[in-house]
Amino acid sequence: MRRLFTLILLALLATSVNAKTPVFEIEIRDNLFHPAELVIPADTKVKLVIYNRDATPEEFESYELNREKVIMGGRKANIFIGPLAPGSYPFFGEFNPKTAQGTVVVE
């Protein structure tokens, strides 16, 4: 049983490493996302690495992408998105919703 569990775990690890997930970076500076528009390939799982360069915390949130994550000031966070159909998917910073806005464009 234990061996089986280890095997499953290894298999899971292997698939996540082998998949060669493309990585895209976003920075938060002065409560703004840079870049505010990010183009990613369609039908592909993508890893977003979001760096919060501000001292204040931010929450990356997107209803369209079904994602939400708190990023403390001066820290980074990983978020996986996709595979997605072509289209544009807005996201925003929940702590500064008026300024911190961006879009993931899937092509």
Place this chain on the structure above:
Amino acid sequence: MLIDAVILVLREVLEAAVLVSVLIALSMHLRLRPSWLLWSVPLALLAIVVFASSLAAITDALDGAGQEVANAALQIAVYGLLVVIASRCFSSLPQKKRKQSAVYWLMMLAVCFAMVREGSEVWIYVSGFAAVEDYRTAVYLGSAIGASIGMSVGALLFAVLRAMPESYSVRTMLLALCLIGAGMVMQATMLLEQVDWLPAGKSVWDSSALVSEQSITGELLYAVFGYESSPSYLQLALYLASLGLMLAVILLARRNAGKRNV
């Protein structure tokens, strides 16, 4: 900033307020004192402060999946507790005392766990922005308004549940617990998809044009049903499975209680 704070805090408080109202109404139906809430609040506050202040470390844990895994674990734990609570609502007289004292502590724990995630978000927001001089008043005032509206909705729901005829209100409360529980599982699924612990697929439908998650209706539906305008297949499947499981447990418990009473 003021309106942002109102909306943010309202969203977070609403979900907990709905759960608390249903559980208090249920404990009053079971002739249980709802004083478990007095234990939940300080305990949850302590957990919130500890969780929020170590969030940076939690986020980096498990190769960057720590925040999601911790939150998903809490939500799945709430679901488990709600299943046990619901199954213990039917009992014959001799067993009643013992079973009910367990329900008292289970409710205390469920509310405590449910408050940690949303509570720590509010804590991080308020403590982060109240530190900035220009924002302070707006953040405090907005948070107070948002929290009051959220709690008022909870109080209103409680009043409605208490005003219903007993047989209706129990059914409504148990159904509400099923929906809240399944919503928690769905949220947990989303979080695990977010860190690639579960495979994310395409969404089954997109009802955002019909009911946006950002609208008041959307937020209320989210608090009660865990409404998601574009769920993935896995989210939907696990939502239905956890809803079905909980309903089955309740029906089975009711049948068993009925047999013992005869």
